[in-house]
Amino acid sequence: MTVTIALPSKGRMKEDASEIFRRAGFGIVSVGNDRSYRGRVEGRDDIEIAFLSASEISREIGNGTVDFGVTGEDLVREGLAQADERVEFCARLGFGHADVVVAVPEIWLDVETMADLGDVAADFRARHGRRLTIATKYWRLTQQFFSGNHGIQLYRIVESLGATEGAPASGSADIIVDITSTGSTLRANNLKILSDGIIVRSEACLVRARKAGHDDDPVVGEIIAAVRGTL
Ligand SMILES: Nc1ncnc2c1ncn2[C@@H]1O[C@H](COP(=O)(O)OP(=O)(O)OP(=O)(O)O)[C@@H](O)[C@H]1O
Numbered sequence: 001m002t003v004t005i006a007l008p009s010k011g012r013m014k015e016d017a018s019e020i021f022r023r024a025g026f027g028i029v030s031v032g033n034d035r036s037y038r039g040r041v042e043g044r045d046d047i048e049i050a051f052l053s054a055s056e057i058s059r060e061i062g063n064g065t066v067d068f069g070v071t072g073e074d075l076v077r078e079g080l081a082q083a084d085e086r087v088e089f090c091a092r093l094g095f096g097h098a099d100v101v102v103a104v105p106e107i108w109l110d111v112e113t114m115a116d117l118g119d120v121a122a123d124f125r126a127r128h129g130r131r132l133t134i135a136t137k138y139w140r141l142t143q144q145f146f147s148g149n150h151g152i153q154l155y156r157i158v159e160s161l162g163a164t165e166g167a168p169a170s171g172s173a174d175i176i177v178d179i180t181s182t183g184s185t186l187r188a189n190n191l192k193i194l195s196d197g198i199i200v201r202s203e204a205c206l207v208r209a210r211k212a213g214h215d216d217d218p219v220v221g222e223i224i225a226a227v228r229g230t231l
């Protein structure tokens with residue numbers, strides 16, 4: 001069987017992902033020209049490389065079109081329901097660190113925790129005539145965290161595909177759920193992270209699609225061991 005590995009084709013994780021595989025002994029080359037979305041491993045005809053965006057990689061691992069991928073844990077958990085049943089996080093790769101967090105305006109002095117936010121959400125309609133609104137592109141993670149983990153049901157998600165941190169100041173939402181790494185975008189927008197408001201501490205991971213054939217495939221085990229050996 002040929003094992004397919006999906007690697008980021010662009011963006012912040014591209015170079016680091018290829019470098020991990022090079023250190024693991026898998027030298028990756030593009031097939032065709034530099035802009036090609038297919039690659040191979042030097043000296044190996046049993047491994048194929050697919051270059052995709054980080055978010056596409058989580059989807060393709062989820063539906064089993066590829067065997068392995070390198071992408072952020074946040075994207076896998078957002079993209080797939082019951083992620084741990086469908087994929088295995090084989091290794092945390094030490095780059096692409098970012099946290100998915102709940103952040104509220106700094107001037108909400110009485111709101112430091114999710115419990116405080118639950119109180120605000122419960123009173124919000126009586127005070128403002130509408131539900132608390134959350135700007136995010138992380139729908140699934142937000143619903144799981146608010147409704148599942150914290151029993152907060154009274155809120156509305158407004159989809160934000162960019163400049164999410166600007167939503168509270170512009171009035172398009174009250175609070176946000178978004179990714180942060182240095183924290184400077186949150187600070188610049190006068191937002192603070194709730195003390196128990198970290199939803200996922202993400203980094204780039206080697207992720208495997210759980211497929212029946214993998215148990216008997218020595219190449220699958222070889223790839224996991226070689227990548228772990230670089231860390
Ligand atoms: N400062 C950061 N901002 C956003 N994402 C970051 C940051 N640092 C690390 N990441 C991680 O990078 C991944 C997103 O990477 P990138 O933006 O390159 O891909 P993408 O979402 O697939 O791109 P596109 O939306 O253009 O398809 C996520 O897993 C995220 O956690």
Ligand SMILES: O=P(O)(O)OC[C@H]1O[C@H](OP(=O)(O)OP(=O)(O)O)[C@H](O)[C@@H]1O
Nearest residue numbers: 162163165179180181182183184185186
């Ligand atoms: O905590 P910080 O270090 O400030 O990083 C967080 C910011 O970085 C990302 O945006 P970026 O401009 O990198 O691009 P993106 O929205 O395309 O991911 C992300 O969406 C946040 O807005």
